[in-house]
Amino acid sequence: MATEKKTDGELLAEKLLMKKKHAGLIMSDEEIKEAFDYCERYKSFISISKIEREAVVNTVIEAEKKGFVPFDPDRQYKPGDKVYSINRGKAVIFAVIGSEPVSEGLNIAAAHIDSPRLDLKQNPLFENEENAYFKTHYYGGIKKYQWGTIPLALHGAIVKKDGTVVNVTVGEDEGDPVFCVTDLLPHLAQEQMKRTPAELLKGEELNILIGSLPFRDDKAAEKVKLAIIKLLNEKYDIDEGDLLSAELDAVPAGRAKDVGFDRSYIGAYGHDDKVCSYTAFSALMDLKGIPERTAVVVLTDKEETGSDGNTGLKSSYLKYFVEDLADSCGSKGHRVLSKSRCLSADVNAGFDPTFPDVLEKRNCAFMNYGVCITKFTGARGKSGTSDASAEFVAEVRRIMDEGNVIWQTGELGKVDLGGGGTVAAYIANLDVDTIDIGTPVLCMHAPFELVSKLDVYQTYKAFCAFLK
Ligand code: MN
Ligand code: MN
16 A cells, blocks of 8 residues: 655644544553553552541551551661651651652652541431431532432541540441432422522431431430440440541442443542542552652642641641651751652543533543643632742653653633642642642542543553652
8 A cells, every 4th residue: 555645734743743642542452451450459449448547547558568667757767768657647648768868859749538528527416207317517529419319338437535546437348238318309309409509409418317226115215316326335335425526427338340341430439539649659659679869658638628737738747747857867858848849649620521611622631641730720810829830840741751651731620610729739838849740530529430540550650750
């Protein structure tokens, strides 16, 4: 077959214009298989790490197997040493000391391990018409109507007055019961359907049904509530007052699933932001040899409620860690921070062909087009963004291309349509060069979110390239 000669225009376009392609058309068969295999590791992690406390426990278990030990600020560290530092059981920092002095700066990847959910109120247990319920206060930005009529599991901890911590997980094992927020049948929903979607299920209607059998005693009041607290007492050795000092979260029950005949997507609760947390964390675990710059992975809490609180990244815990690390290496914390660079790792909105109008197609993330890099976030006139410098973007482009990472750029939504922020600004405020990066997601903040396996793998590769 005769090959037609390319025209000048075609040659010039090849030379000067950017080309975008589906990762499935770029990756080799072998690499696609690697991606699918890697995603099995991720699916296992996300299925058992639904809340921040569990993500901390599960990452620390894996890290200890790889030789990580608790960070001791009074010790001197040498290249190749591996340490971790837990913040109140809800955030954790992992670090591998590099061959360059710490004073030359750190490579930091930061992601969050909390996800939107229904938290129990402090005084949650009540009975209404012989059903027992837990009152909830939703955590993070959710479409409340999505959380009715789905199986919910309960995760968290109850802390008794003497400090005993009782860990709770109900609804995940095959034989476990689950819980449910009830909704109205369509036949009787005429009035409900006139409500605005934000109020289809109102905040105070997100009550979780937890039982209906009474304690058999004619004289006792609220017999169903009594029977439930009796069960809780038998199982956890607690009374109603102990629920005052508890953090119990209702999350969608069940494990991560492959989605699609071709199994190209993973459906799960909490991809935002376990997908970036796990890819960053596992890249650090899989490091071969000693990295040049000290490599740090921060898994933080409270991003979904604005990063406030002592386990969120508006607090000083990362700064204190870096100061301690700098001290133990004979440097100054602020100097280390000024020379550090950070990938603020959080998911981005993937283009959904069913809802094309909310994204600007030249500047949004597409599913299966690789990890997404975002120079700035922010609402309206970039309000609240740290906006990475062009110099740092150029550096990140180089790192990604040298690591053969398939990557794209994208902004979350059209200008003035909404938007969202991440932890980037709080790390940049420590004088660290910071940019947003993350996996594109469909149905973000829904009980069942979707990511592409190829994108997950490219996100992992991005962290491997950055942290090495
Ligand atoms: Mn997020
Ligand atoms: Mn989020």
